[in-house]
Amino acid sequence: MALLSERDRRKLEEIFHSRLVNPVKLVLFTQRQSLIWTPWSQPCQFCKEAEQLVRELAQISPLIEAEVHDIDSESGLAEQYGVDKVPALIVTDGSGRANIRYFGIPAGLEFTALIEDILSVSRGKTNLSEEVRAKIRSIDKPVHIQVFVTPTCPYCPRAVLTAHQFAMENPNIVADMIEATEFPELAERYRVFAVPKVVINDVVSFEGALPEQVFALYVLKAVDQLAGKDVEEFDLIDRQLRGIEDEGDWEEHKHHHHDHDEFEREHHFHRYEH
């Protein structure tokens, strides 16, 4: 049975026909069902469905190409793409850029985000304001933005799209949607109890769908590139968002990220051993 309803398929046909400009590649990593489950290798919950979704989208327009890989048998390629969990979907213009990513199936309200990403990548242009675009382009250090979502969260697609638009503007930025219910360990590790939760470079985090110019301030903060009046504006907004000033908060944050590094090493170790 098709995942896309007939109505949505027809609507997409129309949208893709009128709005796609350049070809878009959907690179998907899945995992073959293993007969042996171990505590450190959870079965992929929605790999099959993610593959079906990507293939159905590719059928709608000749400008959309689906490319499906297996994380185990093509581990070298997965590593090249920085893919460490599945399903992983990368939306790319085929130029080799692979910094717009979805971990977990983009279902529910996130499906709209995926379609908007496809349209932006195809157009090769974001909707960001000139001011924000300039700030984002000025970043010269690596940035990793993780946006935790749930499929029923109405504010989440917006946060995902903003992060992905930043990634489109600057190759130094890698932006991920992470569907929290499919990666409970990761959600637990980052203490995600409210979404959208945005974690930048494991040093800065906030909750909520913020306007692009505020989101951009957090990204600049994460790479120590806040300057001029932005410093003051960031402090004001950050204090407002947290509701309270809590010095202990940051201490705890640091500790928590230390934990995370340890977890990562452990996690990789297991994967490779496996």
Place this chain on the structure above:
Amino acid sequence: MLAPLSLELQLDLPDEEPYDVVIIGGGPAGLTAAIYAARAKLKTLVLDKHPRTSALGMTRKIENYPGIPKPISGSELLDIFRSQAIQFGAEYIQAQVTSVDLLKDPKEVISSAGTFYGHTVIIATGAMGHKPSIPGEAELIGRGVSYCAVCDAPFFAGKDVAVIGDNDEALDELEFVGKFVKSVYFISPHREPRASAQSFERAKKLPNVVWLMGTRVTAIEGNGKVTGITVEREGKRERLPVSGVFIYLVGAHPVTDFLNGQIELTPQGCIRVDPETKMTNVPGVFAVGDVTCKEIRQVVIAAAEGAVAALEAEKFLRKRAKARSDWAKTESPPNGSVPAQSKNLSSTEIVSLPSGERRWEHFALKREAASD
């Protein structure tokens, strides 16, 4: 354990054409603004968190609104306002606004129903905002304290949680939370929920709700993560172990938290406006009703301000020297002439704003031309 997710795909691409007026709030101020804006043939959108959670929506009886001699409930009066606005062509969407970017053009309004764009924005969000006030609440936001059940309920799958508050919004959210969690304490400071009978009847059928009426929450506990709450009823205190708390309490604060500091507020936290035009410090952004803090909080005053803001927004959009209110006349001008402004402009002409910015006047003009 997290709840399994549904694989339903939702396709809801935003309307790329901006509205002339986006009104935030569906109380008497917002809906009256919508009536006037829509009647002035502006492309008008009302975003309303819930039709029954405004100050008027929760009023049991009102008998001093001019023209309505028989006492009716606040929500009935709101229904009349709303249908009148829709009748004139305003769009009404039930959605909570969480964030805005008012410095962009068009202005951007981020809501639970998606992102909307408007050339002008009228803020009419009232003064029933809740600020974190329960001991422990502020510290545990995002750590078990949530204000969005549809966002965060999956994190509490199979666990015990509490829903605090008793308006229609709280009952709606209770229904959603109930699907995920093991059991949910519904905690209301009143003996009966301050909600519509139909919402309450529907909620009463939920299997896993423990109803704690006439009960106050005195503390939310947890170290980095919610572990329980303390409740008090008739002088007796009890601790309930829960891992999540969803809060829908009604307070007395002007609702401005979604503005991200872009609008000037008074020291009391109210939106500062020009008393004549209701315009805020940001051009094209207006604020009306209780969010601007009134000495006299009356429906008729909120409504009147809504009318002023809509006409000022119209003036702002078309750069008229004076606001005009008798739009009925333009539909059949006495001498058969069309208004001077629309005669000279094609529907896609670019108009310069006083600030030197440019924008498309596509909508307003196309609509006006169509009716001539």
